[in-house]
Amino acid sequence: MNSQSENEQLSRRSIGARRNPASQEAILDAAADLLRENGIAGFSIEAVARRARAGKPTIYRWWPNRTVLMLDVYKRFKTARTFSDTGSLRGDLIGFLDNQLIGFWRGSLCGLVYRAVIAEAQNDVGAAEALQAYQAERKGVAVQIIEKAKARGEVPPQTNAMLIIDMVVSYAWHQLLLGHLDEAAGQIESVIDTILSGVAGYKPV
Amino acid sequence: MNSQSENEQLSRRSIGARRNPASQEAILDAAADLLRENGIAGFSIEAVARRARAGKPTIYRWWPNRTVLMLDVYKRFKTARTFSDTGSLRGDLIGFLDNQLIGFWRGSLCGLVYRAVIAEAQNDVGAAEALQAYQAERKGVAVQIIEKAKARGEVPPQTNAMLIIDMVVSYAWHQLLLGHLDEAAGQIESVIDTILSGVAGYKPV
Amino acid sequence: MNSQSENEQLSRRSIGARRNPASQEAILDAAADLLRENGIAGFSIEAVARRARAGKPTIYRWWPNRTVLMLDVYKRFKTARTFSDTGSLRGDLIGFLDNQLIGFWRGSLCGLVYRAVIAEAQNDVGAAEALQAYQAERKGVAVQIIEKAKARGEVPPQTNAMLIIDMVVSYAWHQLLLGHLDEAAGQIESVIDTILSGVAGYKPV
Amino acid sequence: MNSQSENEQLSRRSIGARRNPASQEAILDAAADLLRENGIAGFSIEAVARRARAGKPTIYRWWPNRTVLMLDVYKRFKTARTFSDTGSLRGDLIGFLDNQLIGFWRGSLCGLVYRAVIAEAQNDVGAAEALQAYQAERKGVAVQIIEKAKARGEVPPQTNAMLIIDMVVSYAWHQLLLGHLDEAAGQIESVIDTILSGVAGYKPV
DNA sequence: GCGTAACCGAGACGGTACGTCGGGTCTTCCG
């Protein structure tokens, strides 16, 4: 990934009064590399600039703070993860929890990055807003899963779609933040079944 | 709370070769005050030492890092929250989610502190372990709710108790970290009902 | 002075393959204004370009560095200060020290500009050379005062004209650089008299 | 001079709640070295910190700005330059202009440093005040030369002592700032003679 | 009379330095 950025070495000047894509690439590459190598602790604007052979102002020009930069790194890896429409609500939710959340985070750098973003959002107001906006957009997409199920008659129209999505995402976040993604991967079906059908054999007193 | 620490003002020297409780109190007070006033951003060992009129080494002597200090602040407020045994699994879980998690975090400084702790745990290995341990202990207690329900015959013996607790806690964490505790307070019953009974009217295709 | 530059506002493009006088005026105006308003500290190529609505390369194209630009601002104000030939060496030197140096610097922006130029010349070789050249030329003119006195027989032919001019200019510089121009204004005659006639009543032991 | 600071290499921690002389030495050494090697241009707080293996805050703790630091470097070299009392005003002034000013600046790093200080004082108010104070103190000492001459009856009591000192110092500054110290060294006697006795053979018209 | 060369504004680029804040370590001094 960064082989390209590394062999361009020492020449990446201005290309006029507009954003230089090569610089942006190099910065995102450097940010990703740093996260991969040293984790969140090794990530700082200073270090990214050094690594990318970019000036700090160039970074601050385009990303107001490190959270937004991290989110950009995140989005960069989140390449076209399409919904695999399985035709059933259960299948779709399992696919969502696996492909878009737990499995996706396990299989790439993204889990690490997302942890950092969430952590950052707890300290910084701007970061919180950026994460908020990103969450809203992602959940808006996921809600469509429920809406399709409503159209099919799998769930009643008055079902609180957002609550269901919230519960699915919540579980994934929790496991991510505790570093339990591997264990969680084995629970995916159980989680979805519980949300859809409740605790098996539950008999209220 | 900090009235005591404020009127002792300028004199709190050593009391001999043992831990000075007044200093510990003053430090915890100062930490809590800072969190209350400026949020997580205003919290630093430096600031706590200034506020508490304590030396930094005094803090480092007793708390290895800021995470542990935060956790201590948290525990200090978490005064004897007893389980209100309602006699039903639904009631107990609602009480758990409300009294021990969402409602508890909303009504005090603790939500803020816990957000900071979780954030810290994403960057720092020691912090992660401390949080891990705390989580395990708390969940161990919560699992008893399910076990009691098993004893009553409300749920079958093979029910995965930890998974249910995980889902409840997950939801609370997620809302906490997104700053949605107020909205979440109105969803408590729906969440528990969904976990126990599933989505109302769900008919698999 | 800058009324013209201000009402041309937003349109000053290229006028072909030659220097645009309007731009040069605007840049010099902006430089002068900045010096007037914020002093030397507020003067930077960046700020001049912003103020003049000019591109930085336009400035660098015509002035190799800020010192030369400052010197141009200085020369711009130094409008036709003619020697008032008083017929006596004393009168001429007083006129020189007053009209061309101390009084001139006090009464206009030029004192400020010249301070900046001298300061710049201490750091930058190019600036030093520019100042050097300017000094040589100005002193060459001033030396004529002495030469005229020689022709009149006021001073012997072997008199070191440059040394006298140096001493006069030195005094002015020193007071300028220490910000003592106002106090120095009252000493002008004493200085010239001392240089010409020595300390009154001096009797070597 | 810096051999000591260089071979202590990597160990210079805190020595408790008080100023560490070793650090101060290392910082002043580094500052002097940088000025010696690269001139004023190579002098920056950043570079001094790097060179001295000191933290920037350590420098800012003790020197509010670079001017004060430069002045400290200057004073450090200005070791006990005693007045050589020659018994005559002419001899004393020549000694002052040579030993304390022109000759002193030529023979050491101090000329360079002083140029930098003067330049700095043109841009920065704090620097100007520091230089002002230093000047006042130095001139106060120099004025004693004239006072002794008054006591001897060499000059009348009403002689403006400060003006004479000002003229001597002015000449030195001017030559320093123009980089003409070498040429000026040959003019020392002429300058003092002119100040004391005036232009030889001057006959007012 | 038309291409082209130099100018113009704009602003991004890699850098250096600024002055500040906090982290975690160390030492001294007092009680």
Add this chain to the structure above:
DNA sequence: CGGAAGACCCGACGTACCGTCTCGGTTACGC
């Protein structure tokens, strides 16, 4: 020995300018 005090090195923060570069557009001149 405990605790305050605070200095130490370190590194990151976010900002200001530096001087260079490329752009797209605009004349005026020379072939």
